[in-house]
Every structure is written in structure tokens, then in C-alpha cells.
Amino acid sequence: MSQAPSVGKPKIVMDARFTRIDHHDGISRYGASLIAAVAPYADVTMLIHDERQLALLPDLPWVKxxxxxxxxxxxxxxxxxKLGADLVFCPMQTMGSWGRKYxxxxxxxxxxxxxHPAPPGFLPAPVRVLWRLYHKAFWPQRLLLNRADAVATISQTTLGLMRKHTLTKRPIKIIGNAPQGDRMPRDPAGEPEKSLTYMGSFMPYKNVETLIRGMAGLPDFTLNLLSRITPExxxxxEALVPSGATVVxxxxxxxxxxxxxxxxxxALVTLSKxxxxxxxxVEAMALGTPVVVADTDIFREVGGTAAHYVPADSPTEFAAAVRGLADRAKWAASSTASVAQAATFAWDASARELLAMARELRD
Incomplete structure (x- = not known):
């Protein structure tokens, strides 16, 4: 499908082939949200590989x-x-580039x-083998990234690591993540439920084990683990759930x-390493929900002074931080601070940064 370009608007092709079929994961949501944010400023064409992906994408021109x-x-x-793009953006680093003219x-x-080299389980077995080999050294990453005219990343933390390991000689810009818009935050004067919420995968580095062990000190709280999980x-x-604890x-x-x-x-909780x-x-903070998280560089960058930080491997300090939020005044202050911190991230700012990259590379 195609659409006649508007005068003055750049023609940007967005690779949406990493969009999931039935529900978003992190990469899928990032790509779809960025596409929607860029669309008011550019003539956007999406690349897909399965028409079922369109259910999770904006209503825009697409090519399969x-x-x-x-x-x-x-x-x-x-x-x-064939699409005559002024810029092609891929939310991953693996897009083929041989013979490109854009x-x-x-x-x-x-x-x-x-x-943490264990690959995601949804990848085919041959790809998982290549995944492990790929992450044994940095040179394959450099080879991939240097094929581009510019490289995007989503945080200052990752940008610092890229520079530390000299992963590319191309310009690097932050095209950041952000919460979904038009979401009304909760009333900080309200009474929170005695529950905790975790959203994320169950890969080992996510450290869900410590969350579960921490529930030994929170017998009156329920820990909700939201994501899909294999029976194994x-x-x-489940074997780690302490006696008397409630984990759903x-x-x-x-x-x-x-x-x-x-x-x-x-609170939303995560002790991911x-x-x-x-x-x-950011999704939780945008709704006025406090967060209790591992004390890591990236969580400090995202959570600012609003988040509550604990050592990643300490179930007792995790439980103590949650207990601290039982104070109604402290919880209300944390809720208000969370909304303010989330407001520092916006998809419109990310879209404008990508458009600036398009202008620089086109000129």
C-alpha cells in the first residue's frame, strides 16, 4: 500500500516487523508507540511481515x-x-542493509x-545458538551498527555503555521510551490495595526469585506476577513461595x-539486574503508582528521586521498602512525585529527535 507524500514532510519508513501478533512486548510497544508519535510530522510507511501485526499498529500505510x-x-x-524513503528506521540493529539506497x-x-547471554525462549533453536555466539564478543555488534548512518538508543545508561565499549563509530542519538498518553493518574489521597505488581519476563536476570522470597516479610500483601510464563x-x-505468602x-x-x-x-516492583x-x-509512575526497584544505574535514570531503591539481592530490604509505603502520607507523596517524574518522558520528544536525525541525514 502507498500514499501520496505531503509537501514538506519527510518520507519515513518504519520497520514494524518486530511487532507482536497478539500482545506487545517491550520492543513491540516501543516501535508501535514511536510510529504513532512520528506520524503527525512525516509521511510514514510501515514494514510488516504478517497482517495480524496491524491490530497492534497505528492505521497507517504499510508494505508487507x-x-x-x-x-x-x-x-x-x-x-x-522501491519506497523512496528519506529515512528508514529500525527498532533493532539486525535489519539487512546490503545494496541500500536510503x-x-x-x-x-x-x-x-x-x-546475561541466555536467549529469549520464543526464538527458533538455530537462532538461539547464534544468539549465544553473537554475545560472546563485541565485534559482531560493531559490525551491525556500523552499517547504519546513525544509531539510536533509548537511555543515557545504554549510551554510556555503548561509548565505553566503542560499539559504533556512527553518531548515537537517544530516541527514548515513554508511557502511553491520555492516562489519568490515580488520586494520591486514595487508599491503595495491599498488593504489589510485577510486569516483566521471568528470565533469570529479572530476579523474580528475590521478589518472591521477600514476600516472607509481607504476609498481608499479594504479589501479582502479570506476564505469561511457561509451566516449567x-x-x-512456585516452589520458592514462602509459607503464608500470597503470590498470584x-x-x-x-x-x-x-x-x-x-x-x-x-507499588509496582522489580528487582531486575x-x-x-x-x-x-514509567507506566506505573504515570498513573501515580509508586515503584520499588533494584538500585541500578538505569532505574536511577528512569526513576529519579521518585522511586524507592533497594539492593537487588536483598529480600528483607525489599520488604522493608514496601512496608515504608504503608505510611499514608509517605505513599501520597510518592504517588505525586511519581507522576511528575513520568512527565519528563514523552513520545513527542522522541518523535522530534528522530525527525531531526532525518533532516541531518537528508541534508
Whole structure:
């Protein structure tokens, strides 16, 4: 599909092939949200590989091409060249580029898998093997990123790590993440439910084990684990639930259910040891929900002075931080501070940064 370009607007092709089919994960939501934010300022065409992806994408022109995991990805530029783009943006760093005739921006979200190399379980077995080999050294990452004209990342923390490891000689810009708009925060004078909410995967570096162990000191609280989980992983974690503690495995929730939980829970909690950004923090804070998180550089960047920080491996200090929010005045102040901190992140600012990159690369 195509659309006649508007006068003065750049033609930007956004790679939406990492959009999920049934529900967003972090990369999927980032890409879809950025596309929606850029659309008012540019003539946007989306690249998809499955028409079911359109259910989670804005209503914009699209072109269907190969999957990004297909061997045909090596030659994807032959199809993209036909679109006459002023800029092509990919929310990952793996997009094929051989023979391209357009400016290209690739994205690196984090360096998590260099420290924690276990690949996501949804990847095909051959890709998981390559994934582990890829993260044994930095040179493959440099090779991928240097194919672009510019590189995007989502946080100052990741930008610092990229520079530390000299991952690219290309210009690096922050095209940040942000919460969804038009969400009314909760009343800080309200009474929070004695529950805690975790949104994220159950990969080892997410450190859900410490959250569960911490519930030994919170027998009157319920820990809600929202994400989908395999039966095997659930059995492993259920075996760790302390006697008398309440831990609920939701195995996936809708966006509406997620918001409803955030609007009544005492706090969003995560003790993840590595993140590129930490979108659940901002989603919770935007609704006025306090966050109790691991004391890491990225969470300090995102949570600012509003978040409550604890050592990642201390279930007792985690429980104590939650207990501290039982003070109504402290909880209300934390709720108000959370809304103010979340407001420092906006998709419109990210869209404008991408448009500035398009102008620089076009001139």
C-alpha cells in the first residue's frame, strides 16, 4: 500500500516487523508507540511481515515483506529501495542493509545479553545458538551498527555503555521510551490495595526469585506476577513461595487489566539486574503508582528521586521498602512525585529527535 507524500514532510519508513501478533512486548510497544508519535510530522510507511501485526499498529500505510528472521533479510534493501524513503528506521540493529539506497537508523536498546547471554525462549533453536555466539564478543555488534548512518538508543545508561565499549563509530542519538498518553493518574489521597505488581519476563536476570522470597516479610500483601510464563518456569518459582505468602501468577493480562491493577496496587516492583530502560516503571509512575526497584544505574535514570531503591539481592530490604509505603502520607507523596517524574518522558520528544536525525541525514 502507498500514499501520496505531503509537501514538506519527510518520507519515513518504519520497520514494524518486530511487532507482536497478539500482545506487545517491550520492543513491540516501543516501535508501535514511536510510529504513532512520528506520524503527525512525516509521511510514514510501515514494514510488516504478517497482517495480524496491524491490530497492534497505528492505521497507517504499510508494505508487507519478509520476516526479519528470514534468510531473505540479507536482501531486504531491494524491496525497501522501491519506497523512496528519506529515512528508514529500525527498532533493532539486525535489519539487512546490503545494496541500500536510503539513510538508515538502527537501534540498540541495551547490552543485557552480554552479561546475561541466555536467549529469549520464543526464538527458533538455530537462532538461539547464534544468539549465544553473537554475545560472546563485541565485534559482531560493531559490525551491525556500523552499517547504519546513525544509531539510536533509548537511555543515557545504554549510551554510556555503548561509548565505553566503542560499539559504533556512527553518531548515537537517544530516541527514548515513554508511557502511553491520555492516562489519568490515580488520586494520591486514595487508599491503595495491599498488593504489589510485577510486569516483566521471568528470565533469570529479572530476579523474580528475590521478589518472591521477600514476600516472607509481607504476609498481608499479594504479589501479582502479570506476564505469561511457561509451566516449567512457573513450577520453579512456585516452589520458592514462602509459607503464608500470597503470590498470584496471572499468565498474561490485557492492557486494560494492567492499568486497572496499577491504579489500585500499593507499588509496582522489580528487582531486575539489567534493563535498557524499564518501561513498566514509567507506566506505573504515570498513573501515580509508586515503584520499588533494584538500585541500578538505569532505574536511577528512569526513576529519579521518585522511586524507592533497594539492593537487588536483598529480600528483607525489599520488604522493608514496601512496608515504608504503608505510611499514608509517605505513599501520597510518592504517588505525586511519581507522576511528575513520568512527565519528563514523552513520545513527542522522541518523535522530534528522530525527525531531526532525518533532516541531518537528508541534508
Amino acid at each position: 515483506i519478509n520476516s526479519p528472521l528470514s534468510p531473505m533479510e540479507l536482501f531486504v534493501a531491494r524491496e525497501v529501495n 539513510p538508515l537508523v538502527l537501534t540498540l536498546h541495551d547490552l543485557i545479553y552480554y552479561e 518456569r512457573r513450577a520453579e518459582l 501468577f496471572h499468565n498474561g493480562v490485557t492492557d486494560a487489566e494492567y492499568d486497572e491493577l496499577l491504579l489500585r496496587t500499593t 539489567a534493563e535498557g530502560y524499564g518501561l513498566p516503571l
